[in-house]
Amino acid sequence: MNAFTIAKKELNLYFRSPIAYGIMGFFALVTGFFFYSAVGFFLQRSMQMAQMGQSTPMNVDEWVVRNVLSNISVVGLFLIPMMTMRSFAEEKRTGTIELLITSPLRDSEIIIGKWLGALVMYATLLGLTAVNMVTLYAYGTPDWRPMVVGYLGLLLQGGALLAIGILISSTTRNQIVAGVAGFCVCLLLWVLDWVTAFEASTLNKVIAYISVVSHFESFAKGVVDLKDVVYYITMIVLGLFLTARSMDSMRWRA
Amino acid sequence: MIKVEGLTKRYARHVAVDHISFEVAKGQIVGFLGPNGAGKTTTMRMLTCFMPPTEGTAEVAGYDVIQNPMEVKRRIGYLPETPPLYPDMEVAEYLDFVSRIKNLPSAGRQARINQVMERCAVADVRNKEIGKLSKGYKQRVGLAQAIIHNPDVLILDEPTSGLDPHQIMETRDLIRELAGDHTIILSTHILPEVEQICERVVIIAKGKLVATDTVANLTTNLRGAETIALEVIGGDEASVRERLDRIAGILKVTTVPTDGRVRFTIDADKEKNVRPEIARAIIGSGWELHELHGVSMSLENIFLELTSNKEAA
Ligand SMILES: Nc1ncnc2c1ncn2[C@@H]1O[C@H](COP(=O)(O)OP(=O)(O)O)[C@@H](O)[C@H]1O
Ligand SMILES: [Mg+2]
Numbered sequence: 165m166n167a168f169t170i171a172k173k174e175l176n177l178y179f180r181s182p183i184a185y186g187i188m189g190f191f192a193l194v195t196g197f198f199f200y201s202a203v204g205f206f207l208q209r210s211m212q213m214a215q216m217g218q219s220t221p222m223n224v225d226e227w228v229v230r231n232v233l234s235n236i237s238v239v240g241l242f243l244i245p246m247m248t249m250r251s252f253a254e255e256k257r258t259g260t261i262e263l264l265i266t267s268p269l270r271d272s273e274i275i276i277g278k279w280l281g282a283l284v285m286y287a288t289l290l291g292l293t294a295v296n297m298v299t300l301y302a303y304g305t306p307d308w309r310p311m312v313v314g315y316l317g318l319l320l321q322g323g324a325l326l327a328i329g330i331l332i333s334s335t336t337r338n339q340i341v342a343g344v345a346g347f348c349v350c351l352l353l354w355v356l357d358w359v360t361a362f363e364a365s366t367l368n369k370v371i372a373y374i375s376v377v378s379h380f381e382s383f384a385k386g387v388v389d390l391k392d393v394v395y396y397i398t399m400i401v402l403g404l405f406l407t408a409r410s411m412d413s414m415r416w417r418a
Numbered sequence: 419m420i421k422v423e424g425l426t427k428r429y430a431r432h433v434a435v436d437h438i439s440f441e442v443a444k445g446q447i448v449g450f451l452g453p454n455g456a457g458k459t460t461t462m463r464m465l466t467c468f469m470p471p472t473e474g475t476a477e478v479a480g481y482d483v484i485q486n487p488m489e490v491k492r493r494i495g496y497l498p499e500t501p502p503l504y505p506d507m508e509v510a511e512y513l514d515f516v517s518r519i520k521n522l523p524s525a526g527r528q529a530r531i532n533q534v535m536e537r538c539a540v541a542d543v544r545n546k547e548i549g550k551l552s553k554g555y556k557q558r559v560g561l562a563q564a565i566i567h568n569p570d571v572l573i574l575d576e577p578t579s580g581l582d583p584h585q586i587m588e589t590r591d592l593i594r595e596l597a598g599d600h601t602i603i604l605s606t607h608i609l610p611e612v613e614q615i616c617e618r619v620v621i622i623a624k625g626k627l628v629a630t631d632t633v634a635n636l637t638t639n640l641r642g643a644e645t646i647a648l649e650v651i652g653g654d655e656a657s658v659r660e661r662l663d664r665i666a667g668i669l670k671v672t673t674v675p676t677d678g679r680v681r682f683t684i685d686a687d688k689e690k691n692v693r694p695e696i697a698r699a700i701i702g703s704g705w706e707l708h709e710l711h712g713v714s715m716s717l718e719n720i721f722l723e724l725t726s727n728k729e730a731a
Contacts, residue, residue, distance in 0.1 A: 169518045173504075180506040263502035263563070266466040267519040268491040415469050417429075 166269050170277025171284065178247075178285045187243055192292045198235040199296040202228045229297070229306065233314040233384045236293055237377065240286070240322055241354050245346030247285060248329025249339045251278050252407075256337040256414075265415070275407050279323075279330055279400075286322040290315060310386025317383020320396035321376055325350060327403025334410040353377070419444045419571055419601040420465065424474035427460050434460040436625040437474065442618070447597045449612035449619045449633070450605040457625040458605035459499055462575050465603070466496045479570045492521070495569035495600070499576050501560025505549025509540055509559055512548055513566055520567035530566065538562040538592060554585035561592060565600070572596065574604040578611060590615055646684040646693065647674075649709035650700055655680050661699050667692045683713065 178184045206227045255261040264274050294315065300306050328349060333342040357375035372378050379396060382389040420442035427435040435457040442448045450458050464471045465478055467487040476483045479493035504512060513531045522530060535541040538558040543551060548559060557577065564572055577593060578586045593615055596602065606612060612619050613633055621628040650658050655673055658680055662671050667690030674681040686692045693710060700707045 166519055166521075169515065173515050176511075177504065177506055258502070258505075259498055259500040260502040260504060262463075262466075262468055262496070262498045263516070264519070265468050266491055266494065266496045267516075268488055268521055269519055 165273075167273045167277040167280060170264075170269075170274055171281040174251075174278055174281025175284055178281070183246065184285070187246055188289060188292060191239065191243060191289045194239050195232065195236050195293040196296060198239075199228075199232050199293075202231045202235075203300075228300065229310055229314065230384045230386075232293075232296070233311075233318065234380070236290070237318055237321055237380045237384070238354065240289075240318065241325065241350045241376070242347065243289070244286070244322065244325040244329050245332075245343050245350055247282055248326055248333050249343035249346060250333065251282070251330045251342075252334040252411075253336050253339040253342040257339070271408050271411050275330070275404050275411070279326055279404060282326045282330070283319070283323055286326065287319060290318055290322070307386075313386045313388055314383055316388070317380050317392075320383075320393065320400075321380050324376060324396045324399035324403065325353075327400045327407070328353075331403045331407045331410060334407045334414070350376075419446070419479060420603060421477040422461075422465070422474070423476070425461065425464060425471050425476055426473035427457070427464060427469075428472040433625050435464070435471075435622075438622060438625075438627045439474075440620045440627065440630050442601060442603055444601055445598075446618055447593075447602040447604070447616050449616035450603055450622070451607070451609065451612050451619050452605075452622040452628075453607050455624075456607075456622045458607075458622065459575055460625075461622070462496075462498075462573050462603075462605060466494055466573055467491055468496075492567075493570045495564035495567065495572045497560045497564045497572075497574045497577055499579070501556055502563070503548045503556060503559060505547065507548055508545050509548060509551075510535065510544040512559065513562055516563045517566050522567050530568075534562045534566050537565075537595075539588070554581055554588065557581060557585065557589055558592065561589070561596075565596060568599070570601060572600040572602045572604075574602065576605055576607070578606070578608075644686055644688045645713040646686055646696070647709065647711055647713050648682045648684055648696065648700075649676075649707075650680045650682075651706040651708050653680065653700075653703065653705040657703075658682070658700075658705070661703055662696065665692055665695050665699060666690060667695075679708065681709075 209227070252261070255264065294311075297311055329342075329346045332346045332349065333339070336342050336345075353374070353376040355375075356371050357378045373395075376399070379392040382392050420440075422441070423439045425435055425438045426433065438457075438461060450461070452458050463469050464483065465476055467483050467490050470484060478490045481489040481493070483490050504515075507515070510531060513534065514527070517527050517531060532541070535544055538561050540555060540558050540562055543555055548556065551559065561574075561577070564574065574593065578589050581589060590611070593602065593604065597615075604615070616633050618630070619633050620630045653661075659671055659673075659682075662668055662682070662684065667687040668684055669687060670685040672683045674683055684692075684696075693712075697707055697710060
């Protein structure tokens, strides 16, 4: 119940800060760019195909939707640390954490509230990109199911990264440190995926499993793979659980 | 309302609070006096369940801070050293947020927020962003936050520090007004502040409890009283007491139980210089004067020590 109060406060503060509008503008611009270049590429290729006498039309889901969703997932990787860097670090720096901790709130309510607020903010960002997708319907009737699955995947991936970002923010009182550390971790989670490109050994497969991005591939193709859903949910639960541990240890030291 | 026993907080390197014990009765307003670094903030953070004590117990509003932190948190209002404000929020919006996390029921919430804003004189800035307010206003928003849920116990950490003299007066007046409804414990390193607002005082220095007394006693002690230790051989307690009572300038005589001998601790007016008089009285009565000297730990000395520490810090 009180988690919603915290979530509302978080959202409120997001939309008060100029950073949020900066992030939203940047996100809309970048994803818009990806979208229109994907569409442009798609049109060019289908024209060539038609000239060469190909009778089966190219698939817009495969060439536009999948591409754009994958790109959004990578952009999200770099925006999320900016969204979570303040989360706990700023409350610790300004002392508002004392208000939260000495109020009759459970730690879990504070943590889930912060995560939920950030998730709604991220969903809003995704909503901005969905506007692009809707324009596809002006030119045809792409299948809506892969899109919904894709956005579900983006939301799950976002939820996992937000949980990691909040965990990092809870370990410091300096939001810049939290932002940079969050960025590094996200970068690491992204590049871990590449190791399988060199050699598909067991170790590399394990490393790739940890990578957040590899689990998004199935969603981008419009497939809900239970193993990927489990991965993301595990990351969310683990991240938030470790945040609770971090709050606990802060209490003993602070 | 507050019962502290052997409360201790050890950090990695040193002991910030060292076996402190004191009690605060319901409705009292108690000053927590000590120089910077004495351990005031640390003690208050343990009382508010912000962090657990390393050792000892504390009971606030009838509940143990370790066993029942939720119940304690429901019944306290806390103003930390820096008011816990969100600069981007507006005053009324902030108080609404606080009232929700303090579980104030939605019926009557708005009325309560209005009432508290009036009481803390922040109603005129209700729609202003907190970050744009003056320090005095911020402090009063901080106080409004602490009382919004009408807590039994108010814990205020240096509520007047960093304010200008006018704002200090306003804040002190406000705290005095609040005293009727709440048990208040406030920390300060300024002695006159305690004299003006508090009924009782708890003095700590370097993490240790130095004294706890009523403010009336403290001020008489600081205003030129001295403590004298006296040991007499050959007279019984009652007759020595009776003889001492006849000396002008002696304020209080307490007996210290010692094996065989009769020892006293005497509070006396320093101006009167009673020591030669005491000596004459004892000898004149045919008893033996075994010991007569000033006791170093008078409250005055304590406070001198406190202030000198403050300058050193
Ligand atoms: N988080 C901490 N880690 C280590 N030492 C601390 C910490 N917080 C306070 N201290 C130390 O504990 C002592 C008491 O501090 P504090 O309670 O803030 O005193 P006061 O509020 O009376 O000025 C100081 O010596 C301070 O340096
Ligand atoms: Mg302090």
